[in-house]
Amino acid sequence: MMAPFRSARIFALSTALLLGACQTTANNKIYTDAFSRGAKSDQPSVAETSKDTIHQYRIDDLKPGERPELSSDEAGIWMVTDKAELSIATSGLRITDPKLNAYVNDVVCRVAGDYCKDFRVYIMRIPQFNATMSPNGTMVIYSGFLLRAKNEAQLAAVIGHEISHYLRRHSAQSQKDIVDKTNALMFAQFAAAITGITPINDFAALAAVGSVQAFSRDHEREADGYGQALMVRAGYDPKEAAIIWQRVIREDDAAPDKVAYDPFLSTHPPSEERTDTLNKLAKTVNNSGELRTGETAHQNAIAPLRAEFLRDELAGRRYSTALELLDMLLEDNYRPAEVHYFRGELYRLRGKDKDAEKALSAYRKAMPEDDAPADLYRSYGLLLHRIGKKDEATAALDTYLEKAGDAPDREMIQALIEGNR
Amino acid sequence: MKGVIQTIALCFIAFASAGCVITNHLQFNWKDDHRRVLLMPTDIQLSELNAGGMEMPNAEWTMSAEKHFLQSMRRKLAQANSHVIEAEGGLHQPADQVSLIKLHEAVGISVQKHRPGAILSLPTKAKEEPWTLGPSVHKLKQRYNADYALFVNIRDSYTSGGRVTAIVVAAMLGVQMQGGVQRGFASLVDLNSGEVVWYGFLAREHGDLRTLEGAQETTDALLKGFPG
Numbered sequence: 001m002m003a004p005f006r007s008a009r010i011f012a013l014s015t016a017l018l019l020g021a022c023q024t025t026a027n028n029k030i031y032t033d034a035f036s037r038g039a040k041s042d043q044p045s046v047a048e049t050s051k052d053t054i055h056q057y058r059i060d061d062l063k064p065g066e067r068p069e070l071s072s073d074e075a076g077i078w079m080v081t082d083k084a085e086l087s088i089a090t091s092g093l094r095i096t097d098p099k100l101n102a103y104v105n106d107v108v109c110r111v112a113g114d115y116c117k118d119f120r121v122y123i124m125r126i127p128q129f130n131a132t133m134s135p136n137g138t139m140v141i142y143s144g145f146l147l148r149a150k151n152e153a154q155l156a157a158v159i160g161h162e163i164s165h166y167l168r169r170h171s172a173q174s175q176k177d178i179v180d181k182t183n184a185l186m187f188a189q190f191a192a193a194i195t196g197i198t199p200i201n202d203f204a205a206l207a208a209v210g211s212v213q214a215f216s217r218d219h220e221r222e223a224d225g226y227g228q229a230l231m232v233r234a235g236y237d238p239k240e241a242a243i244i245w246q247r248v249i250r251e252d253d254a255a256p257d258k259v260a261y262d263p264f265l266s267t268h269p270p271s272e273e274r275t276d277t278l279n280k281l282a283k284t285v286n287n288s289g290e291l292r293t294g295e296t297a298h299q300n301a302i303a304p305l306r307a308e309f310l311r312d313e314l315a316g317r318r319y320s321t322a323l324e325l326l327d328m329l330l331e332d333n334y335r336p337a338e339v340h341y342f343r344g345e346l347y348r349l350r351g352k353d354k355d356a357e358k359a360l361s362a363y364r365k366a367m368p369e370d371d372a373p374a375d376l377y378r379s380y381g382l383l384l385h386r387i388g389k390k391d392e393a394t395a396a397l398d399t400y401l402e403k404a405g406d407a408p409d410r411e412m413i414q415a416l417i418e419g420n421r
Numbered sequence: 422m423k424g425v426i427q428t429i430a431l432c433f434i435a436f437a438s439a440g441c442v443i444t445n446h447l448q449f450n451w452k453d454d455h456r457r458v459l460l461m462p463t464d465i466q467l468s469e470l471n472a473g474g475m476e477m478p479n480a481e482w483t484m485s486a487e488k489h490f491l492q493s494m495r496r497k498l499a500q501a502n503s504h505v506i507e508a509e510g511g512l513h514q515p516a517d518q519v520s521l522i523k524l525h526e527a528v529g530i531s532v533q534k535h536r537p538g539a540i541l542s543l544p545t546k547a548k549e550e551p552w553t554l555g556p557s558v559h560k561l562k563q564r565y566n567a568d569y570a571l572f573v574n575i576r577d578s579y580t581s582g583g584r585v586t587a588i589v590v591a592a593m594l595g596v597q598m599q600g601g602v603q604r605g606f607a608s609l610v611d612l613n614s615g616e617v618v619w620y621g622f623l624a625r626e627h628g629d630l631r632t633l634e635g636a637q638e639t640t641d642a643l644l645k646g647f648p649g
Contacts, residue, residue: 076468076478082512083464087523090516175477182473186587193594 030054030218031225031277035284038164038229054218057176062167064114074135074172081134088122088138095123095143095305103301104141107152110234111159115167127312129248133162135171146302147309148247148325150332152294153231153240157278160227160234160241168226170219177215181208209265216267224274228281237291242278245271247328254324299334306335307373310342319350337369341376348383356387374403378413390420449609449618449648456503459567459612461522462510463490464574467630470601472583482631486577489636494573497640501649506567517560524554525572529606533622552617554610562612570612573643575605575623577630603628607643621645 068074088094095101104123109116118137128144139162149155165171188204228241249271252258261270268274285291302309313322323346329339344362347355363380366372381396397413407413467482491507498505508518532552535543561570580588580600591598606622623643629635 070481070484072480073477075480076483079480079483080466080478083466086512086514086519089512090514090519179471179473179475179477182475183471183583184473186473190590190594193596 028277030221034222034225035229035281038226054222057173059169059173062169064118073175077171077175078136081136081138085138088140093124093126095125100301100305107155108159111156111230112163127316131158131162133165137166143309152298153236154244155298156231156234156236157241157244160230161223163230164223164226168222178212181212213265213267217269220268224278228278232285235292237293238282238285240293242275242282245275251321251324254320256320307338314346314349319346322346335371337366337372340366341373345379348379356383359383374400377403394420451648455568457506457567458498458503459506459508459561459565459570460494461508461570461572464522465490466576468578469581470578470584471581472587476578486630489633490630493637493640497644501647506565521554525608526574528552528554529574529608532620533606554615556615558610558612558615567612570610573607577603600626602626605643619648
């Protein structure tokens with residue numbers, strides 16, 4: 001009779017641990033605390049002031065130019081990320097366009113202030129909304145994020161978030177956390193072996209996974225709050241921090257295979273929570289008159305590469321979300337002809353019922369604009385050819401050859417035109 | 422039951438003795454006047470194994486290991502009468518060089534796993550077939566004016582105090598737990614053809630790269646049978 005009693009107690013203990021792991025969800029205090037600390041550079045470091053769970057390891061912020069002590073565990077993480085940086089720096093996905101790099105580096109330096117020299121920025125051609133920061137200051141910006149950001153302030157918001165991960169040393173904190181929890185897990189395994197009650201191990205493992213993830217979510221909250229404060233200090237409008245998340249939510253909602261948010265295993269808080277909190281924090285900033293969004297600067301910086309980025313999005317074949325993205329870009333109303341053209345391309349590639357009609361109509365919307373791309377007439381002509389409208393196809397393909405100049409497929413298109421006649 | 426225990430014990434002994442140095446059996450001899458060996462930046466990482474089994478990379482150990490290992494390699498290659506050229510390391514090495522180091526890591530691991538006689542040997546490589554890094558090694562030949570390149574990859578972990586405690590407790594419960602291990606491989610690549618003309622590797626539960634003496638012992642073990 002002993003065993004069931006004991007296992008019931010252990011079950012209760014494990015359940016408590018498990019619930020403890022979830023307790024930190026929706027902790028707004030982390031955002032606001034981080035925001036107010038980030039807003040003032042002369043604040044004492046976190047290790048001296050705070051007793052929150054998120055600061056349990058009492059690690060001071062990194063100072064500008066600081067490298068961790070060579071004998072520390074943190075130096076070990078830096079060594080590994082130094083090696084990873086070599087791979088990133090020499091990756092074939094890297095975008096080396098000097099103008100785009102100069103623009104992004106400039107925003108990083110504005111937001112980073114005294115920390116400017118601590119970061120190396122790498123722009124990678126990956127069609128996803130993301131940016132990452134390594135503990136050694138390697139910042140990676142995805143092309144998919146540059147495409148989705150409407151203005152410089154939105155870029156600054158995400159950069160501020162990533163910089164906060166760096167200077168608040170979240171990787172070092174997470175490493176300590178994971179080590180503590182895996183070490184504790186070892187003893188749970190021994191307990192399971194000694195008592196012969198294997199569920200101890202299972203519950204402890206589950207609790208450990210849950211609490212490591214909860215710790216990670218709290219870091220994201222802190223980086224959101226701190227990062228938003230950094231963007232305000234750099235003179236950007238903090239309202240844009242919430243808007244970028246609204247854009248993410250719109251795309252997520254459009255996905256046919258949308259996955260429900262997992263409050264236990266997610267590494268990040270839900271986008272809705274982030275939007276709400278960032279909105280509230282933005283309202284606490286008074287001098288909104290002087291704060292800028294930098295829409296034109298951003299659009300102009302992206303412009304030469306935008307068609308390439310959009311093509312990458314379509315190559316992913318996630319048409320529902322891509323359509324939502326194109327809708328947003330149309331609402332932004334910057335070079336709409338290009339967006340209409342890619343809407344047409346999306347329908348042409350998807351090729352479902354009535355998509356041919358939709359594609360033709362999208363192409364036609366782009367045609368009157370001065371900056372309508374020459375490729376538009378190629379796609380338009382080929383689609384007309386496919387549905388048997390040969391005369392119209394010939395006219396469109398003629399226009400293509402006229403506008404495209406040294407088109408690499410000139411001979412092929414000419415042969416097609418000859419065949420039609 | 423006794424039979425089962427005996428079998429397990431035998432397996433364990435077999436496993437433990439497999440943990441010694443294995444060098445290759447490729448027939449390789451230097452050609453006269455072609456002994457310029459390019460020593461690639463060594464991919465070394467030392468870490469500490471903590472109680473829960475996580476490997477914590479250690480920068481201080483790694484840095485001294487790199488220094489000691491380089492010193493030992495210079496000595497070893499001088500013994501083989503080869504002329505050593507050292508490739509540039511660091512963040513600003515050319516992209517093709519970084520790619521080749523990564524490629525060597527992949528090739529080295531598959532030589533180790535799938536070479537003839539290994540547990541996972543491949544039927545299609547039943548005879549000793551040449552392993553290769555491909556023709557892109559020409560770039561190294563041009564850049565450094567070398568005949569061969571020597572690639573080295575080492576991962577070395579050391580048991581922490583906490584892990585020792587865990588191992589002892591586990592042993593009392595009748596479970597054998599892993600301590601620190603030293604794993605490494607080295608390949609000599611012909612820069613004309615890209616072929617791996619010689620390889621050697623290590624997989625053992627001892628060895629210490631943190632001291633010069635230990636590094637020399639490790640280098641000797643890793644390069645056992647290196648053409649002289």
